[in-house]
Amino acid sequence: MAAENFELLAPATSCAISKVRVVARVRPFLSQEISVKSSRVPVSCISVVDQGRISPEEVTVNLKDPETSRNECYQLDSFFGQEDHTVRQIFDKEVNPLIPGLFQGCNATVFAYGATGSGKSYTMQGTEEEPGLMPLAMSRVLSLCEETGCRAEMSYYEVYLERCHDLLEPKAKEIVIMDDKEGQIHLRGLSKVAVNSMSEFRETLALGVQRRKVADTDLNDVSSRSHGVLVITVSSPVCGDSAASVTGKLNLIDLAGNEDNRRTGNEGIRLQESAKINQSLFALSNVIYALNKNLARVPYRESKLTRILQDSLGGTSRALMIACLNPGAYQESVHTVSLAARSRQISNFVVPIHKQGTPQAKVDMESKLRAWLESKGKTKSAQRIGGIGSPFSSKTPCSTASKVRKPLFNSSAKVKKTANQSDCKREKERTVAVAFGNLVENKDIANSIATKDHVEKVKFNSPRKALSPIHNTNGIQKAVLEISFTDQLPARTPKTPFPANEEFKSFGTPLDKFDAQVSTLKSCVAQEYVDFLNTASREELVELKGIGVKMAEYILDLRETSPLKSLADLKKLGLSSKQIHNLFSKAAMGIFGRIEDLAAVPCPETSLSNQ
Ligand SMILES: Nc1ncnc2c1ncn2[C@@H]1O[C@H](COP(=O)(O)OP(=O)(O)OP(=O)(O)O)[C@@H](O)[C@H]1O
Missing domain, CATH: 3.40.850.10 (Kinesin motor domain)
Incomplete structure (x- = not known):
């Protein structure tokens, strides 16, 4: 150019x-x-060969060693002799x-x-x-x-x-x-x-x-x-x-x-x-x-x-x-x-930088960029643009919603139907789903939770607090703030990890209810994991499954300049989404341990006992 x-x-x-x-x-x-x-x-x-004659857009620079007569050419954009x-x-x-x-x-x-x-x-x-x-x-x-x-x-x-x-x-x-x-x-x-x-x-x-x-x-x-x-x-x-x-x-x-x-x-x-x-x-x-x-x-x-x-x-x-x-x-x-x-x-x-950025503008920019990269067959670059040094490191609707992930559970017909209704016309709702869905493998569930019917319930479920200013506190935006993994939140373990049964009545089938609770649990675990990465010592980090000495050092280095706000921030270390997912899965698996240990854990009264 x-x-x-x-x-x-x-x-x-x-x-x-x-x-x-x-x-x-x-x-x-x-x-x-x-x-x-x-x-x-x-x-x-140094000389220039055919300046602008072969192509007006580039020049060929010739380097010739006067002693050995070695000769090399390189293409650059312009040449000033x-x-x-x-x-x-x-x-x-x-x-x-x-x-x-x-x-x-x-x-x-x-x-x-x-x-x-x-x-x-x-x-x-x-x-x-x-x-x-x-x-x-x-x-x-x-x-x-x-x-x-x-x-x-x-x-x-x-x-x-x-x-x-x-x-x-x-x-x-x-x-x-x-x-x-x-x-x-x-x-x-x-x-x-x-x-x-x-x-x-x-x-x-x-x-x-x-x-x-x-x-x-x-x-x-x-x-x-x-x-x-x-x-x-x-x-x-x-x-x-x-x-x-x-x-x-x-x-x-x-x-x-x-x-x-x-x-x-x-x-x-x-x-x-x-x-x-x-x-x-x-x-x-x-x-x-x-x-x-x-x-x-x-x-x-x-x-x-x-x-x-x-x-x-x-x-x-x-x-x-x-x-x-x-x-x-x-x-x-x-x-x-x-x-x-x-x-x-x-x-x-x-990307033009405005002090008050508009999320919709970012969505448009990202989709334009992805389209461009796809047209060039640059899929890895597209991933990178979603990660390192990117204006899109926090997921936006079009980037993540389009990724097909293997569902964790078979969702009910009702959930699927709700998810299908969640199309591009409802960007705000999908923003909820995507932010929530970054770590929820079942996108159908994420989308279904994001629909207006369920937003309020998610709000009650979430252990999160909104930190960013809210300009419009309608249900959806509130929910985005409360469940988005990209917001910085204080470490907190919920006193009641599951909502009272009443709050879940409108979720429909027991499977819907179960799916939603699992999602909430995941969000809690993900936040705990991020908090751990931000506060653990080098030795503690190394003890965690999937984190070696080198990775621990990278994490320490990264958080010195900016603490991790979400798991997506691990992309700044060069990890792909899949690697982050694997890292988190390994840590999460460790929580449940052996199946015999699980059998000894009593069910919380507020969760499944009234079914
Ligand atoms: N276009 C030019 N016309 C005349 N003199 C020049 C020109 N470019 C550089 N010089 C002279 O060449 C010498 C080296 O230039 P300069 O200090 O800018 O190099 P540099 O690449 O910045 O070096 P360093 O990395 O060591 O700082 C200086 O004496 C400078 O005045």
């Missing part, structure tokens, strides 16, 4: 698949790289088209990737004579703010030795990276500064740049020792109660460069920095590899860098990668361009 064609999203509900766009930028040879004796400019190892391309040209063609989307609530990330000394900081920050993408983007944002009445703010932080530090508020504590249940990345503790003019911006950025860790190495006099991230946030004014506020974020990332320590001459702290930089860039390549291979687990948690980029690689942001290249470094350029070419295959699903 050409940059000009990034479709502008209509406000409110529009969404789009957007591939990570990848462009190459070759810096010129520096004066110290030109031999004084010959005073001839060396030949670049050393001769005639200024940062302004890159901005106009590649970054400018992303900016209007911010004003409609869409996030975007631009990141410069490449070996040390390849020109990443020069491209992103620029110089006084040639402003980089950061000031150019801010200038454009400010002029659009003037037209629209929106506000602009900036944050600037660095990831140094695997820790995030605020560069505008140096006394602040370390920044914590968190993700919410919709897969959005949040940085707890990061300050924001309002920006009203370019002079304010320049002053603030210069302050941050001074604080960023930079050092002289054998390969670059001004080598960045950290990944630097500028965040430009745009917020629309909120008019009255009904209007939803729109916020868009543009991340401009100047990554630290890959370093070959046989050549940098690094020692001591420089070597430590270098090790962390290389580790995080290795983690980035692992994420790109996993996304390309459609692996169920994408290792975003291997480094802070990949956590920050989580939303931009396989997430909900638009993303532009600028592969920066030194024309005299063949091996490094092969490394950079091969990773860049692989990144080009990654799709993001761009």
Whole structure:
């Protein structure tokens, strides 16, 4: 897709698949790289073949080793050679088209990737004579703010030795990276500064740049020792109660460069920095590899860098990668361009973020996305989009209701009939069924419980409390809040696990009643299980069936940033729905133990004794 064609999203509900766009930028040879004796400019190892002639949508980049005459070609989206391309040209063609989307609530990330000394900081920050993408983007944002009445703010932080530090508020504590249940990345503790003019911006950025860790190495006099991230946030004014506020974020990332320590001459702290930089860039390549291979687990948690980029690689942001290249470094350029070419295959699903999200909008977006993935035969990706870093990690009607699961019991004709009536016209009711049905294997029962007749009974059954604000407290919405597995609830064991017999009279046959009670029991057990995962020690977790040492560690790591709210959150660890189901089943089976033990357990008076 050409940059000009990034479709502008209509406000409110529009969404789009957007591939990570990848462009190459070759810096010129520096004066110290030109031999004084010959005073001839060396030949670049990088060239472009048939720019735009074979296909206007991509370019073929050729890398040629002058020593061995090795030769490799890679396809990228665009190419900016050393001769005639200024940062302004890159901005106009590649970054400018992303900016209007911010004003409609869409996030975007631009990141410069490449070996040390390849020109990443020069491209992103620029110089006084040639402003980089950061000031150019801010200038454009400010002029659009003037037209629209929106506000602009900036944050600037660095990831140094695997820790995030605020560069505008140096006394602040370390920044914590968190993700919410919709897969959005949040940085707890990061300050924001309002920006009203370019002079304010320049002053603030210069302050941050001074604080960023930079050092002289054998390969670059001004080598960045950290990944630097500028965040430009745009917020629309909120008019009255009904209007939803729109916020868009543009991340401009100047990554630290890959370093070959046989050549940098690094020692001591420089070597430590270098090790962390290389580790995080290795983690980035692992994420790109996993996304390309459609692996169920994408290792975003291997480094802070990949956590920050989580939303931009396989997430909900638009993303532009600028592969920066030194024309005299063949091996490094092969490394950079091969990773860049692989990144080009990654799709993001761009969703506008509104402070008051509408569930129906999410439903529409998810069904559009699934249809797209199915048309491409990408079933695994479809699963992933329902999981990691996804706006749909909490199930929505169309995703789960369509899955056919083996019923736990044969339901009665009455239950089936009720379930069949529950079609797409009754989205609200199906929302109940789906939320409830995430862990209820028998969808018929879930659907039947979701019908208006049964909502009130479920409400009495449920041990849950509503935590989210309720705008419309009709029966169905109340029930959604009370039985949804995606709400965060305090751990609680119900005093009366089963409802009094009177409350179940209208359930019809004894089988209906039994099915409903089993479902309620399951929801209680599922909540207890989630509470256990959130509070157990490492040793306790390992004791539980199906959880090994590695999984226990992943869970501890995950809950450190955001406690599990539902079993579906385990998808963030890369587990599939089936794996979560198996894990839970194993734990649940353990409750019942041997059949002889069960025989000794008396029936609760309130449950089956009056039948
Ligand atoms: N397009 C360009 N035109 C002129 N000089 C450039 C250009 N790009 C980079 N340079 C120069 O090349 C040197 C290295 O650039 P820069 O510091 O931006 O590299 P980097 O990729 O950020 O390196 P590191 O990863 O070590 O921080 C600097 O002296 C810079 O001024």
